[in-house]
Amino acid sequence: MNYRHAFHAGNHADVLKHVALLALCDALTVKPAPLFALDTHAGRGLYPLDGNSALRTGEAEGGIGRLLAEAPKQAAISRYLAAVRACRNEHGPSAYPGSPWLLAHALREDDRIAACELQPEEASQLEHHFKADPRVAVHARDGYAAMKAMLPPKIGATRYNRGLVLIDPPYEAQLEEFDTALGALRDALARWPQGCYVLWYPIKRRRALQPFYRRAATLPAKSILTAELLVRADDSPLRMNGSGLLLLNPPWQFDQTLRAALPVLARTLAETADASAAVSWLKQAD
Template sequence: MNYRHIYHAGNIGDVLKHVVLAAVIEYLKRKPAAFRVIDTHAGIGLYDLSSEEARKTGEWQGGIGRILAAAALMPGGVRPILAPWLRIVAEVNGIDTSSPSGDALPEMAAEALIAYPGSPEIARKLLRRQDRLTLTELHARDFKTLSGRYAGDFQTKVIELDGWLALGSFLPPKERRGVVLIDPSFEDTREFTKLAENLIKGWRRWESGTYIAWYPIKDMAAVRRFHKRLVESGLRNILAVSLSAGRPTADGVMKSSGLLIVNPPWTLEDDLKRALPWLASTLATGAGAGWELEKLVDE
């Protein structure tokens, strides 16, 4: 396994994934009962955008960089949806987020961005004291960094493990409430098949959990086969969403990605209908930019 997310941190795929992850966690917090977040392909938690790896690709500039540059023009209806995520981005960059309003966006220039939070850090900062976080990471170097970051944190458990095994080992969690984020590297051409098989396996072990599965969009035929497999599997309540900066291509920088969400919060679809048009127009770089939202299977 050679994939390392530092090359892609903060890109358009992260924007979509982290907006949705934060929205799901905020919804879970509406009830006092504890929940668990399970991140199967966790990475290192926090990414240094001044590092050689991040500067080599500069993908964050087309993602979180564009969002911050346009934040002052963000419509009022979009702000409360993006605020939980953007406040964490500001916090890891040393910006004061102690606003009296939870929907207020901290002032932060894209040029001041030196770090970007991965999904573990976003989840951890959104947890309440009673909630728990389980992180699995197989890459030895990244596991060492991740485990060091959360050493001594009683709410966070870090395990050196193939993320696919987590779906069999940790479900259902004892809290019986929560969300599973599945964000594989897609280095393997069989990744869509593995994603479908393991998502189905996980759901059968814990049918009431929320699942967020991320995938790049380069081959639309592969995406359609993936969706078809899940529709035919018997899974219920499936929402598919995509965000594109331009027309997807098989080679080059990823311009489009998608999420398949099983058991989404009932509020999520309407939230995304408000946020996605602004995100798509802000991140657009050429023909084919846009967004899609489709309920693949009803409850």
Template sequence: MNYRHIFHAGNPADVMKHAVLALILDHLRAKPAPFCVLDTHAGIGRYDLTSEQARKTAESDDGIGRLWGRPAPHPGLTPYLDAVQALNPDGSLRWYPGSPRIARAALRPQDRMVLVELHPDDAHSLKAEFTGDRAVSVHQSDAYTALKAHLPPKEKRGLVLIDPPFEQPDEFARMAEGLALAHRRWSTGIFALWYPIKERAAVWRFQDAVEKTGIPKVLIAELTWHPEDTHLRLNGSGLLIVNPPWKLDETLRSMLPALHDTLPSTGGGASVSWLTPEA
């Protein structure tokens, strides 16, 4: 539990992940029925990009910093950029919304959100961030235990975001096992699993493990900004999405290349493909 996201908030991986998250939430809002969001690795909710920790790495400069104050390079990025703007109404970029704030911006009165965070200090900060918000509940718990405790939700519609810090060497295997369990409990839910792209073989093993579960309708979306010639750096990031919204794949096939062209890179690119089609 040593990982602290403040050092990486708003970097290219965050931009890609949160832009897709905002699109999924926008789809859920299109129908009047209530939905629930379960975020299993919630962090602290918002991040101060002017803090000493954030400026130590300055990773946001090559992420949200390349989008802030400019026209959106693709209309699919608008829901995400609107959520960032909502935290920075004075026009200067200070606060970066983590996934809880991205999701909270999308909730309507009939919707709710369950946030799970294991790190005690971060869980305390998260509770303070949403004090008095009746639409949000915060739990200090292990992510994979939370999948058992909170699924299926009473709303029948919604999203589960699984976004680990990848501190554990077996995190890919834990994700695949957690998804299999969660899907058995709630087969109609949308699941979005984020992963880093460092060593391609590890990604292939993870995708193969998910494919072997037999879960249908699994979409893979990836954005890389470096050639994959070394596993000593973060070359890109991916999302494995179960039950993606209708036509999300089409939107991502044009949005992710536009995002790649906007962010600094030494290579890489965008890809969208089906791991398993609809049964």
């Protein structure tokens, strides 16, 4: 696997993913019972946006850079920007938090996080960043295999009935990745049906995703939601024009949180007049 997230950290896809992830954590922590979070493709957890990799692509400037500059006053976006600033207060003015850092930032003392990363160098950095946090267990292993091994979650004598699984693969296999991800989700739902699952996916040509939507709608979850952010028209197979989230068993009224935030992100991060946002139910609970 050749993918390195350092080239793409803080771009428009990260913004969508991380705004939603923090809002999801906030919704789940309303109830006092402890949570378990599994991050299947965790990366290194923390990225320097003044490093060679980030500067080579410049993607962060059109994502978190633009969002920080404009700082729109929308609750979920403000929450995300506050987390980024907290990360920079701790790690320096160019730091950008990956999903494991945001999970550790948002979750509580009695919650637990498992962060999986297959690439040895990235896993080593991830372990270094969280060596002092007893809530975070780093696993240098395949994230899909971890879903089978770690669900339903039990740590010591504690069984976790609530929590979330974030699946954020690199899609080096392109559309074939959906086969692997949907198969893993179907198996995970059989093991831990009450969990909340989030699958990130890239959008090049949206019409190419129709088979994915149809298959996702058949998953045995109580409710299935998609949230998509496009920064330009979805008319080119050669570049990522936007991205989406497939959310299984999202918290009650979570669609309203996303419907408030995503149009603001689309306006702020738009590369062309064709930028758009959409939140749609594939399946709603009865």
